[in-house]
Amino acid sequence: MTISVATAPRQQRPSANGTRDRILDAALDLFADRSYEGATTREIAARAGVTQPLLNYHFHSKDELWTSAVDRLFSQFNQALGARRDGLHGVDDLSIAKLMIREFIYFSAAHPQLHRIITQECKADNTRMDWLVQTHVRPLYDTTVSLFSQLVARGEVPAIAPTNLYYILTGAGATMFVLAPECRRLSGIDPMDPRAIEAHADAVVEILFGPSAGTRANRTAPKQSRGAVTSSAKGDS
Amino acid sequence: MTISVATAPRQQRPSANGTRDRILDAALDLFADRSYEGATTREIAARAGVTQPLLNYHFHSKDELWTSAVDRLFSQFNQALGARRDGLHGVDDLSIAKLMIREFIYFSAAHPQLHRIITQECKADNTRMDWLVQTHVRPLYDTTVSLFSQLVARGEVPAIAPTNLYYILTGAGATMFVLAPECRRLSGIDPMDPRAIEAHADAVVEILFGPSAGTRANRTAPKQSRGAVTSSAKGDS
């Protein structure tokens, strides 16, 4: 009824979107590499190609910048898992579990920052960790535990407590990518190579579900979710 | 200077040894928790109960303090592995592998700093990581790969490439303890509880070597290597 006196907030400039995302990209990389305290706002700004005060313009503080970057990362992760799950109808739980594990491994390879950031914030008396666990990790854990509990109950997976299974799965799946620089030096293998990712997914699934479980029959093409997920990068005519 | 009579260098004061080790303890904890850049020398000093300039007296720089703390940690780790291995004569390789894995898990539970520090330093263009890999991780990796290659060749372990096996093993074994604060909140389980440690060792061994491989038959009493192992990494004479 009331006439639109409340003029809609002025549109964001097109350039701003790109900048915001570049800042979030740089922030996520540096937070994951150097930890929250170790990553300086100046270095983040430099990597994003902007000046340091701009970070405090788009985000009120370093803390909010961290939160925004982590939010976006988990959003991408849940989107990847959800997209995979949506493509499955009438598939048995065992196959679903295998495919979800593979999707987790693909994402961990493309975005090792996820596991790195969890690890770095995982220390006593850390408010960022409280937020991280409650907001993002908890639902993931609950879903995983619920799925595996059913499989264990049916004997399709070794009878191991769900929590142990959760950390065995996440640790086995993500560690090689989290420690990619080390892996390259130790073995000469580049874990980020698509074939190496596929081989690792095979290995983890085979170890968890027994031999011949990790063969190509259960594979799915890694979704190549590497690059910018954001709808930015619209062609600037 | 003249012949200097080679008077044996004056003995260290008794109190100094204790102080040095307290500093190393505090440094290791804080480096593992907050990363190299995030851990401040003042906070380390405070936790050790000394003033900050004392760190630069015992160690020339923050970097040398980090190196000394990591050196001592790996020395303790190798000592634990070696002590376990020395107690085994005429034992088959498969059993040795299981016991070494258990020892790794026990140590990871008592000293999650080891995996945490490796993870934190694992980033491109990092001289600390170069030193860490070459000095401490490389021999560990080579030994592990060599042992597992034999087991795989004999079909006693799933046919998985050694590098993948290495990261599956370390990730599955250490992650729950590295993420202990998270685990406590998610599951209510305290991973540092001795029974929880034992259960996790059982789980990892069972997953790697098949069912009934992780039963009590293959267990060894966790060496309770919690406290100060230090015959402290020999002060440079």
Add this chain to the structure above:
DNA sequence: TTTCATTCTATTCATTTGATTAGGTATTGA
């Protein structure tokens, strides 16, 4: 005792850090 190296603290310094301020530019809507 005296000597003297070892151990430790108080003070200080030059940088770096996150954040703020003031100002400048450009796009939008009327």
Add this chain to the structure above:
DNA sequence: TCAATACCTAATCAAATGAATAGAATGAAA
């Protein structure tokens, strides 16, 4: 056109950080 607003930079601040300096306390050796 012309204000209003979104976007971005230069300059700066107070607090912190690693390191250096000077010097006190301690105890072993002469």
